[in-house]
Amino acid sequence: MTTNLVPNASGVNPAAVNELLVYPREGYGYNNAAIDADSYIRNQPGFKTNRCQTRAQARPFLSVPYMAGGRGNQDLETLLQHSEQVRMGKECGTVTEQFFSQQYDPLIPILKENVQKPSNLVPEVAAAGWIHGGIPTRSYLRDVNC
Numbered sequence: 001m002t003t004n005l006v007p008n009a010s011g012v013n014p015a016a017v018n019e020l021l022v023y024p025r026e027g028y029g030y031n032n033a034a035i036d037a038d039s040y041i042r043n044q045p046g047f048k049t050n051r052c053q054t055r056a057q058a059r060p061f062l063s064v065p066y067m068a069g070g071r072g073n074q075d076l077e078t079l080l081q082h083s084e085q086v087r088m089g090k091e092c093g094t095v096t097e098q099f100f101s102q103q104y105d106p107l108i109p110i111l112k113e114n115v116q117k118p119s120n121l122v123p124e125v126a127a128a129g130w131i132h133g134g135i136p137t138r139s140y141l142r143d144v145n146c
Contacts, residue, residue, distance in 0.1 A: 107115065118125045124132070 114120060123130050
């Protein structure tokens with residue numbers, strides 16, 4: 001006598017309702033009454049999704065053919081691939097106490113005299129009566145109307 005270890009669907013759900021963490025499952029597949037039809041559909045090769053098509057013929061090339069412009073030079077390519085490190089990093093302690101006179105350009109005489117003149121830089125010195133921010137509008141209109 002064969003024993004069916006999958007419980008009947010009508011008796012599974014009421015038993016699972018009484019337990020909080022028991023999830024009802026009738027067995028492998030959708031329904032235990034139709035397990036044969038379900039297994040036939042799952043295991044039939046025509047219904048399986050293949051990732052790639054299988055080809056009966058062999059590939060024309062076993063690997064990628066050599067497509068460079070000629071025969072390679074192994075000695076030169078080895079030197080290019082495994083060359084010496086030639087980058088020189090900046091040193092941390094490059095501060096010097098030596099003065100370099102080339103960093104300042106001497107001015108021509110006319111610029112040397114006029115660059116630091118206060119009349120060229122400070123407007124109060126350049127024009128008497130100059131007001132920072134300009135003349136107030138009321139004063140200007142009063143002067144124009146008078």
